[in-house]
Amino acid sequence: MFMYLIAMIAALTGFLFGFDEGIMSGVIELIKKDFSLDTHQTGFMMGLLPFGALLSSIVTGRFCDWVGRLQVLRLVPLLFSFAIVLIIGTTSYSALCAARLLLGISIGMSVVVSPLYIAETTPSEVRGKLVICFQLAITIGILSSYVLNFLHASNDFGLSWRWMFGVGFIPAAILFVGALFLPETPRWLCMKGHKEKAEQVLLHLYKGRVSKYSQSRAEKDVHEIGEAIRQEKRSIWKILVSKKVMPCLSLGVMLFFFQQLSGINVIIYYAPTVFNKLQLGSHLATLLATVGVGTLNVLMTIFSMRWVERMGRRPLLLLGFLGTAASLGVIAFISYFGLDQLSWIAAICVFVYIAFFAMSLGPLPWVMMPEIFPLAVRGQGASFSAASNWLFNTLVVAAFPIMLHSIGIGPTFACYAIFCILGYLFSLRYVPETKHLSLEEIEAHIQSGKPFRTLGVRSKM
Ligand code: BGC
Numbered sequence: 001m002f003m004y005l006i007a008m009i010a011a012l013t014g015f016l017f018g019f020d021e022g023i024m025s026g027v028i029e030l031i032k033k034d035f036s037l038d039t040h041q042t043g044f045m046m047g048l049l050p051f052g053a054l055l056s057s058i059v060t061g062r063f064c065d066w067v068g069r070l071q072v073l074r075l076v077p078l079l080f081s082f083a084i085v086l087i088i089g090t091t092s093y094s095a096l097c098a099a100r101l102l103l104g105i106s107i108g109m110s111v112v113v114s115p116l117y118i119a120e121t122t123p124s125e126v127r128g129k130l131v132i133c134f135q136l137a138i139t140i141g142i143l144s145s146y147v148l149n150f151l152h153a154s155n156d157f158g159l160s161w162r163w164m165f166g167v168g169f170i171p172a173a174i175l176f177v178g179a180l181f182l183p184e185t186p187r188w189l190c191m192k193g194h195k196e197k198a199e200q201v202l203l204h205l206y207k208g209r210v211s212k213y214s215q216s217r218a219e220k221d222v223h224e225i226g227e228a229i230r231q232e233k234r235s236i237w238k239i240l241v242s243k244k245v246m247p248c249l250s251l252g253v254m255l256f257f258f259q260q261l262s263g264i265n266v267i268i269y270y271a272p273t274v275f276n277k278l279q280l281g282s283h284l285a286t287l288l289a290t291v292g293v294g295t296l297n298v299l300m301t302i303f304s305m306r307w308v309e310r311m312g313r314r315p316l317l318l319l320g321f322l323g324t325a326a327s328l329g330v331i332a333f334i335s336y337f338g339l340d341q342l343s344w345i346a347a348i349c350v351f352v353y354i355a356f357f358a359m360s361l362g363p364l365p366w367v368m369m370p371e372i373f374p375l376a377v378r379g380q381g382a383s384f385s386a387a388s389n390w391l392f393n394t395l396v397v398a399a400f401p402i403m404l405h406s407i408g409i410g411p412t413f414a415c416y417a418i419f420c421i422l423g424y425l426f427s428l429r430y431v432p433e434t435k436h437l438s439l440e441e442i443e444a445h446i447q448s449g450k451p452f453r454t455l456g457v458r459s460k461m
Helices: 002-035 039-067 069-089 093-121 127-153 161-166 169-179 186-191 195-206 215-231 236-240 246-261 264-277 283-310 313-336 340-361 363-368 375-406 409-430 439-448
Strands: none
Touching (some): 002 195, 069 093, 069 161, 283 313, 313 409
């Protein structure tokens, strides 16, 4: 329970990410009206968040190595809250833009530091499960924003759009206070030469919780972490592009490439538009269906916490790609051939798609991101992987209205289905199995020079 609590606190940054992803679709028209924004101003202001997130995620890994994972984790809610205060208080367009940029910076930091922090503090048997708390928090953030958007649209409450953002204060405050009680990660402490402190943290975290965990086991763990660091004397850049580590970096980036190219954020950001195109009914009905999507996203993420340690990362990922490809294919088929009488099946397929995404493509890139890099470059590797998430996210979301207009919804979804099939083939060939392996065992495999993809996978590929 104690380890869950730690992971849940560190994962709260995910809520801030998810909440902001979802809330904008509900309030953008109101913001445009209040600030009298034209299309260019709106586009610029909207683009500042992914831009800030992209930039900050690139540098956060180094920052985490420098000041520690914990200090960065503590900084996130402060920056986020400051941005929210600006949004709530401002009447000027430039301050609004500054706030969006700041939100982006804090969210970009959070997507690197939280999975890293959780992976480095938890034992291997439950690491996958606990890193999924981060994805769970993202989905809860998205769902909360959908509910607020729905209540706002149905005029059931009197919150202005400014105060809808204010809801983000609650998790930010919990995170800030909670993080005051969290320890620094043992891996970072070792990296900085604080071995005794690292042992104390390991004992504090695992004694009585991991079977037979004792002082001598903590000493052994710290020794193993120290060995990994001692062996690596090259600069971060040299290590990252080395023959041994390059496959890890490619994997981190490609997992997010396929996650985003599966079209998830087209559903997350444009769910009402998609349901509308699929002729689901009134505006309120589409918003309600959107809340349904958000709820299923949360529920299936909870299920994935169970499966990730039983099935393993690789089978779960393969299953997810198959399920998302099939459901997207059906939507594409029904829409392309204009089978209006079957539009309810297409709507169901949106839910099937979300279910498969939420149990695999959603959480697994975050789970594997901090697992697949040696300690010396874990921060930077995670940074590049998370930055690619933002890059591909922005490209897919920006391309959607253009694709919708030029080729229509059927072929657009067919493209996402094709990327899911490619994701399946990629995973079959390149994704290793990291289930129940300690971070040091994974690192030893990388350093051994054996092909990375053979890690934890029995059959020869
Ligand atoms: C993705 C987000 C997406 C969310 C949906 C995350 O793993 O990175 O882009 O919006 O899942 O649940």
